[in-house]
Amino acid sequence: MSRNGPLALAYHALFIAFILAPILIVCWVAFTPLGYLSIPTREFSLRWFRAIADYPEFVTAFRSSLALAAISSTVAIGLSVPAALAVARHRFPGREAMTALFLSPLMIPNVVLGVAFLRFFTQAGLGGTFTGLVLSHVVIVFPFALRLVLASAAGMDRAIEHAAISLGASDGAVFRRVTLPLILPGVASGWLLAFITSFDEVTMTVFVATPATMTLPVRMFLYIQDNIDPLVTSVSAVVIVLTALVMLLIEWLYGLERLLAGGGRLETP
Amino acid sequence: MNRRFALPFLLSAPALLLFVGVVLVPLAMTVILSFNDWSMNRGIVPVFTWKNWREVFGDGYYYGIFFRTLRTAALVTLITAVFGAPEAYVLNRMRKPWKGLFLVVVLAPLLISVVARTLGWALLFGGETGLINKSMLGLGLIAAPIPFMFTETGVIIALSHVLIPFMVLAVWAALQRLDPQVENAARSLGAAPAVALYRVVLPQIMPGLLSGAIIVFALAASAFATPAIIGGRRLKVASTLAYDEFLNTLDWPLGATVATLLLIALVAIIVGANRLIERRYAQVFQ
Numbered sequence: 207m208s209r210n211g212p213l214a215l216a217y218h219a220l221f222i223a224f225i226l227a228p229i230l231i232v233c234w235v236a237f238t239p240l241g242y243l244s245i246p247t248r249e250f251s252l253r254w255f256r257a258i259a260d261y262p263e264f265v266t267a268f269r270s271s272l273a274l275a276a277i278s279s280t281v282a283i284g285l286s287v288p289a290a291l292a293v294a295r296h297r298f299p300g301r302e303a304m305t306a307l308f309l310s311p312l313m314i315p316n317v318v319l320g321v322a323f324l325r326f327f328t329q330a331g332l333g334g335t336f337t338g339l340v341l342s343h344v345v346i347v348f349p350f351a352l353r354l355v356l357a358s359a360a361g362m363d364r365a366i367e368h369a370a371i372s373l374g375a376s377d378g379a380v381f382r383r384v385t386l387p388l389i390l391p392g393v394a395s396g397w398l399l400a401f402i403t404s405f406d407e408v409t410m411t412v413f414v415a416t417p418a419t420m421t422l423p424v425r426m427f428l429y430i431q432d433n434i435d436p437l438v439t440s441v442s443a444v445v446i447v448l449t450a451l452v453m454l455l456i457e458w459l460y461g462l463e464r465l466l467a468g469g470g471r472l473e474t475p
Numbered sequence: 476m477n478r479r480f481a482l483p484f485l486l487s488a489p490a491l492l493l494f495v496g497v498v499l500v501p502l503a504m505t506v507i508l509s510f511n512d513w514s515m516n517r518g519i520v521p522v523f524t525w526k527n528w529r530e531v532f533g534d535g536y537y538y539g540i541f542f543r544t545l546r547t548a549a550l551v552t553l554i555t556a557v558f559g560a561p562e563a564y565v566l567n568r569m570r571k572p573w574k575g576l577f578l579v580v581v582l583a584p585l586l587i588s589v590v591a592r593t594l595g596w597a598l599l600f601g602g603e604t605g606l607i608n609k610s611m612l613g614l615g616l617i618a619a620p621i622p623f624m625f626t627e628t629g630v631i632i633a634l635s636h637v638l639i640p641f642m643v644l645a646v647w648a649a650l651q652r653l654d655p656q657v658e659n660a661a662r663s664l665g666a667a668p669a670v671a672l673y674r675v676v677l678p679q680i681m682p683g684l685l686s687g688a689i690i691v692f693a694l695a696a697s698a699f700a701t702p703a704i705i706g707g708r709r710l711k712v713a714s715t716l717a718y719d720e721f722l723n724t725l726d727w728p729l730g731a732t733v734a735t736l737l738l739i740a741l742v743a744i745i746v747g748a749n750r751l752i753e754r755r756y757a758q759v760f761q
Contacts, residue, residue: 245603
């Protein structure tokens with residue numbers, strides 16, 4: 207195969223700089239020793255990271271985001287494993303329509319889902335509740351969970367299950383001891399992708415969250431809308447570093463390229 | 476036999492129940508809401524009226540916002556295609572460790588919070604940390620700082636950054652299906668590199684490019700956090716308009732109309748574009 211010329215490599219360098227610039231500047235500015243936004247050159251300080259602890263709004267929002275992401279991605283995976291097995295292994299009337307419905311949150315703009323959830327939860331008496339927030343997040347992360355579980359269920363060798371059955375294993379035992387271990391990489395990475403998607407979601411959540419159930423991205427968004435100061439850059443830097451750690455975990459578990467190529471769209475900007 | 480028939484329905488029943496209850500019903504309620512009346516004193520009045528739809532279609536204010544939304548999305552799609560496709564091509568020609576490493580560097584921002592990425596652009600655009608204007612002024616490229624914050628230019632740049640990984644990913648996937656020997660054959664038959672690229676490689680990655688364009692367009696047209704932060708309150712797009720109607724003005728029926736219209740427009744554009752691509756490139760999908 208032919209190699210890239212110097213022009214191609216120069217373009218590549220510029221492209222990578224473009225991709226990384228906004229992410230790096232956030233982390234850089236977060237270390238400013240000054241009381242306002244500035245780019246630290248000689249002195250670096252952790253004062254704005256320490257300042258996060260003094261703002262309970264960010265700390266509680268962070269905890270609530272973690273709980274929300276953990277619960278909703280667990281529920282979504284719990285629902286998607288049987289649904290993926292149904293879709294991957296059976297031909298039944300309505301199969302195509304059902305799959306389209308399950309993947310529809312990828313196509314419906316998150317702002318439309320936010321509007322719809324706000325209306326629905328208010329009418330149903332779930333307005334401003336954590337339950338409502340969980341239900342809405344289960345819906346938007348479900349397609350990611352479903353896709354990854356589907357991919358691993360479709361790629362599985364069913365002869366192993368048949369062998370287990372012929373050796374006298376019950377249905378439950380086949381699922382627990384053969385099927386589940388085989389689709390586990392898909393299930394685990396589906397859970398992680400669902401977790402990140404839920405943790406980062408802002409467009410839909412901004413409609414559903416109330417001060418009592420505020421998530422971290424919504425809190426950051428509302429804060430930035432008022433004013434931008436070094437505090438929000440240090441909060442963002444923490445989020446970026448944590449996301450990078452989860453990414454390393456995914457890369458090690460499943461492969462980031464495979465995950466993203468199969469995961470499609472992630473969140474609305 | 477009966478049990479075999481019922482099994483897939485039993486397996487998918489919990490998810491199906493959730494999706495009917497928490498997706499289909501709320502969407503239907505939103506469409507209904509768009510036909511309700513609203514007034515400052517009485518709130519939502521549950522009567523049937525075309526008032527909101529007439530307002531959205533009749534008032535130049537809304538017309539302008541929808542036009543801006545589509546224009547921004549179209550420009551972002553164009554920019555991501557022009558800059559993303561070459562990057563996917565360059566990535567694909569890299570050698571082993573670099574290829575995978577840089578693919579991850581390009582795609583990984585997709586997993587980083589959109590609010591954090593947009594904050595980065597807000598920092599780069601203006602004030603003490605506005606490195607873009609500072610360096611261009613320093614190099615003598617411009618005489619006065621370019622306004623990026625609260626302008627469409629700024630929104631388009633930031634949105635292109637947020638969405639370009641999708642384009643790289645789509646073209647990258649198309650390049651994986653491409654036989655590298657085809658390009659080499661064109662070269663050995665005497666085609667110049669640019670000619671081989673334009674007449675051999677480009678037609679084959681076109682379906683990938685177009686499906687990437689659909690994804691980018693749909694996401695750009697429904698973008699919320701980036702236009703809200705970079706564009707500010709004045710420079711509204713469809714999704715920030717819906718947000719304002721719901722949470723500031725509290726005119727839910729009008730907000731529901733805007734959301735419904737955005738959904739209909741996007742579904743029509745996506746389905747239409749998909750049809751066109753499938754017809755044009757039917758042989759590629761076979």
